[in-house]
Amino acid sequence: MISNPIRSTLTGDSDFKQILVEFISKVPKRLESIRKAMNESDTKNFCTLIHQLKGACGSYGFQELTPLASQLEAELRSGASLQSPLSALEIFIELCMRMTAESE
Amino acid sequence: MNTEKTVLHVDDDPDILAIVKLALEKKGYRVISISDPTTAIDILSKTGIRVAILDIDMPEMDGLTLLREIKQRDTGIKTIMLTGMVSMSTVLSATSLGAEEFLGKPVKNLNEVVLAVDRCFANINSWWNALSDWMEHRSKSLKKPWLKSNPARSIVGQ
Numbered sequence: 054m055i056s057n058p059i060r061s062t063l064t065g066d067s068d069f070k071q072i073l074v075e076f077i078s079k080v081p082k083r084l085e086s087i088r089k090a091m092n093e094s095d096t097k098n099f100c101t102l103i104h105q106l107k108g109a110c111g112s113y114g115f116q117e118l119t120p121l122a123s124q125l126e127a128e129l130r131s132g133a134s135l136q137s138p139l140s141a142l143e144i145f146i147e148l149c150m151r152m153t154a155e156s157e
Numbered sequence: 158m159n160t161e162k163t164v165l166h167v168d169d170d171p172d173i174l175a176i177v178k179l180a181l182e183k184k185g186y187r188v189i190s191i192s193d194p195t196t197a198i199d200i201l202s203k204t205g206i207r208v209a210i211l212d213i214d215m216p217e218m219d220g221l222t223l224l225r226e227i228k229q230r231d232t233g234i235k236t237i238m239l240t241g242m243v244s245m246s247t248v249l250s251a252t253s254l255g256a257e258e259f260l261g262k263p264v265k266n267l268n269e270v271v272l273a274v275d276r277c278f279a280n281i282n283s284w285w286n287a288l289s290d291w292m293e294h295r296s297k298s299l300k301k302p303w304l305k306s307n308p309a310r311s312i313v314g315q
Contacts, residue, residue: 072179111262
């Protein structure tokens with residue numbers, strides 16, 4: 054498994070360092086809410102949470118994560134069951150956990 | 158409140174509010190960030206802020222409804238719409254309601270937001286300058302000295 058850290062495009066600007074650290078620290082809680090929505094088969098909430106996290110990740114310079122989140126969201130909005138994108142969700146979570154505010 | 162260079166940003170995601178605020182403050186803007194659309198209407202009507210950034214996908218009141226409410230009260234407020242669900246119908250709706258700028262979410266480059274805000278303020282300043290010039294011209298042509306203080310310029314603090 055590739056486990057290289059995923060860096061924000063904003064890491065080159067020191068003014069953004071603290072805000073990136075704060076954002077990344079809150080990601081596990083957001084992922085927990087996404088898992089909870091999945092376990093409760095709450096498709097609407099799941100889509101909303103994925104959509105919000107996708108928007109936040111992209112805006113914080115982690116555009117690498119947005120295509121997979123878009124795919125997850127699109128599948129569910131088109132009527133797929135919550136169980137079908139399970140592997141894609143696990144990959145997305147794994148990618149999220151690799152986000153770092155540190156520069157190379 | 159000095160509303161010159163002050164921007165109101167409405168979004169239900171605190172992380173988006175925080176990063177946009179930082180990006181704009183770095184460029185010298187003052188930003189009021191809120192997540193409640195109803196409060197946004199109240200703030201705009203009480204403070205005289207001229208530029209607002211509105212998220213479209215909000216649970217309590219969607220951004221298009223908020224845009225309609227704002228423009229009904231004051232068509233001069235410049236609005237920048239942010240959305241992750243870009244569709245032609247959404248763009249057309251926002252445009253027909255009077256939105257000045259339209260940006261997709263995620264914001265791939267925060268400078269896009271800064272530039273959109275810059276354009277809104279440039280538009281406002283251009284309007285005020287034209288009004289000031291017109292009033293100055295009117296004042297001279299009417300030879301009314303009491304108009305020469307140029308109220309438009311004093312309003313915008315120039």
